[in-house]
Amino acid sequence: MRQGAGTIIATIIIMMLLAGCTVGPKYARPSVPTAPVDAFKETDGWKIAQPNDELRRGAWWEIFGDAQLNALEAQLTISNQDLKVAQAHFQEARAMIRFNRASQFPTISTAPGVASIRDSANRPYFKTTNSTGDFVLPFDLSYELDIWGRVRRTVAASREEAQATAADLETVSLSLHAELAFDYFELRSADAQKQLLDDTVKAYQDALQLTTNRFEGGAAPKSDVAQARTQLQTTMVQDTDVSVERAQFEHAIAILIGEPPAAFTLAPEPLHVEPPSISAGLPSQLLERRPDIAAAERRVAESNEQIGIARAAFFPTIVLTASAGFEGDSITNWFNWPSRFWAVGPSALETLFDAGRRRATSQAALANYDATVAGYRETSLTALQQVEDNLAALRILEQEAQQQKDATASAQESLQVFTDRYIGGADPYLQVLTAQTIALQNERNDVDILRRRMDASVLLIKALGGGWNVSQLPKVAQLR
Numbered sequence: 382m383r384q385g386a387g388t389i390i391a392t393i394i395i396m397m398l399l400a401g402c403t404v405g406p407k408y409a410r411p412s413v414p415t416a417p418v419d420a421f422k423e424t425d426g427w428k429i430a431q432p433n434d435e436l437r438r439g440a441w442w443e444i445f446g447d448a449q450l451n452a453l454e455a456q457l458t459i460s461n462q463d464l465k466v467a468q469a470h471f472q473e474a475r476a477m478i479r480f481n482r483a484s485q486f487p488t489i490s491t492a493p494g495v496a497s498i499r500d501s502a503n504r505p506y507f508k509t510t511n512s513t514g515d516f517v518l519p520f521d522l523s524y525e526l527d528i529w530g531r532v533r534r535t536v537a538a539s540r541e542e543a544q545a546t547a548a549d550l551e552t553v554s555l556s557l558h559a560e561l562a563f564d565y566f567e568l569r570s571a572d573a574q575k576q577l578l579d580d581t582v583k584a585y586q587d588a589l590q591l592t593t594n595r596f597e598g599g600a601a602p603k604s605d606v607a608q609a610r611t612q613l614q615t616t617m618v619q620d621t622d623v624s625v626e627r628a629q630f631e632h633a634i635a636i637l638i639g640e641p642p643a644a645f646t647l648a649p650e651p652l653h654v655e656p657p658s659i660s661a662g663l664p665s666q667l668l669e670r671r672p673d674i675a676a677a678e679r680r681v682a683e684s685n686e687q688i689g690i691a692r693a694a695f696f697p698t699i700v701l702t703a704s705a706g707f708e709g710d711s712i713t714n715w716f717n718w719p720s721r722f723w724a725v726g727p728s729a730l731e732t733l734f735d736a737g738r739r740r741a742t743s744q745a746a747l748a749n750y751d752a753t754v755a756g757y758r759e760t761s762l763t764a765l766q767q768v769e770d771n772l773a774a775l776r777i778l779e780q781e782a783q784q785q786k787d788a789t790a791s792a793q794e795s796l797q798v799f800t801d802r803y804i805g806g807a808d809p810y811l812q813v814l815t816a817q818t819i820a821l822q823n824e825r826n827d828v829d830i831l832r833r834r835m836d837a838s839v840l841l842i843k844a845l846g847g848g849w850n851v852s853q854l855p856k857v858a859q860l861r
Contacts, residue, residue, distance in 0.1 A: 403529065403530030403533065404530060404689055404693050405530065405534065405685075405686075405690070406688055406689065408681075408686075410678060410681070411754045413757065413758050413761040414758070414761070415665055415765070421661050421768060421769055421772060439848060441558075441847045442454045442558060442562050444657045444659075444842075445562070445657060445835075446654065446657075447565075449565075449647070450565050453561060453634065453637075453638055456639070457558060457561050457637050457638050460638055460640070461557055461639055462639060463553060463557060464550075467549060467550040467553040470549070471543070471549075471550045474539070474543040474545075474547075477539045477543070478536065478539045478543055480539075481535045481538075481539045482539075484532045485533070486524075487524035488522070488524070489520065489521070491706075492519060493517065493519075494516075495514075495515075495516055495517075497514055497515075498513050498514070498515050499513075513710050514709075514710045515708070515710065516707075516709045516710070516711065518706045518708075518715070518716075519708075520704070520705050521702070521704045522702065522703040522704070524701045525698060525700050526700070526701060526727070528699055529692075529693035529696045530689060530693060531693035531694075534686040534687075534689040535686070535690060538687060538690070540857055540860055541682045541683040542679070542680070542683050543855070543860050544854050544860070545676040545679035545683065546676075548675040548679060548854060551672035551675075555843055555846070555847045555849065559840070559842065559843040560633075562839045563839050563840070564630045564634050564637070565630075565634060566652060566832060566836060567630050567832065569651065569652035570828060570829070570835075571623050571624075571630065572627065572649045572650055572652065573653070573828045574623045574825060574829075575623045575627065575651075576651045577821075577824055577828060578616060578623060579620060581616055581620075581821055581824075582620055585609070585613040585616055585817070586613060588612075588613075588800075588817070589606070589609040589612075592608075592609040593606055609810065609814075612814055612818075631645065631646070631647055652828070652831060652832065654835070656834045656835055656837070656838040659775075659838065659841055661841075661845065664768075667761075667764055667768065667845065668761060669850055670845055670846030670850055671760075671764050671844075671846045671849075672846065673764070674760050674764055677760040677761075678757055679854075680753050680756075680757075681754055681757050683753075684746070684750040684753045685750055687746045688743070688746045688750055691742045691743040691746040694742065694743075695739055695743075699727055699729050700730070701726075702724075702726065702728060703724065703725040703726075704723065705722065705723035705725075706721070707720045707721055707722070708722055764844060767840070767844035768844045768845060771838075771840045772841065775838065775841065778830055778833055778834045778837060779834070782827075782831065782834065785823065788826075789824055789827050792822075792824075793820055795819070795820070796813070796817060796819075796820045799812045799813045799815075799816040800816070
């Protein structure tokens, strides 16, 4: 008896030592293509940001210096429903770590039973009509020895998925905050367009009155009055049309901050700020600053664990089982020492034939790994493109803004000249109409270029990760 118990104990010790083995490949982060000189192409000639121009960690929108925008962004952080969905998914991923980690420990169960048993009088070999009692209090233990690392890799995969989900949460947060800033500057641009058109309508009303007075005085034909009135009415239509776009952006902002559109109003305030200076940094740093890149890389690590899990299926599953308790035929002897029972020992389960199921699972895991690596690299390339696109937009639009400013000044000067010549009777009113149209279009272009510069600034910050860094991913110890 002692020799048998010693053999069982020795077997268990050997199996526990073997549990340090792990099948499957070790993880190494895949390489990604970056610029040959580790610099963005569009940084050539780009102004260098000062140290205080760096993106603020987390609250990057403060770089624009707009108190109203800051308040809206803070409200989005606590009230946006899409953000709450992402937070819930992260909590779900954390719970799955605890669920999978439970497999690293034994499962202990009990099933007490009290029964009165009467054997059949026609039972073969044992002719009896006696009735007996069966009082059982068993405790069962089951523990899979993780010899091939299947359980450990499952736990590691769930941790990496939780880290990826945490990065997904940051990606959603960055996208929502950027969308709010984008919509906010679009709305303020609409306010600037509305103010410009309001002022233009007043100027055209004065022009119509001037033309009417000249017509009544016999100094101008009636056609001049008709043309001035048409110009005024056309501009009024444009003035009214701007309100549609503004209302839509206001409604979009309301949804982003978790409020019904009917309960939210933003007072008009024309866009007047200049885009801030933003340091792009280095392409290699971008891999650490983009949460979507971090999420893609963590899912590559997770798919690497799945390869090991699939390979572990080719090896036998070793399970240690034990059972102990008390069993008696009456309540009086249920817990007597002679009523004890126990059994302990390992068992192995190995699939001998599965028609290629395990091999197919392993091949699928390898293919999935290749897909996640390609996805990781594509995400990195897309990030580089987005930075380059918006650096180019800001560089070109800055030049265009200066050109447009000069064009607007020339258009205003031309309008003043033609207006004076019309009043003096040297030119027909058509010249004034043409000059008015050109001047208004140039002024609207001024506003539109500023809007595009602000939008490009927001998109560049988003492309740079919004001040986020991979060091903000939850560590393994934080996910326990």
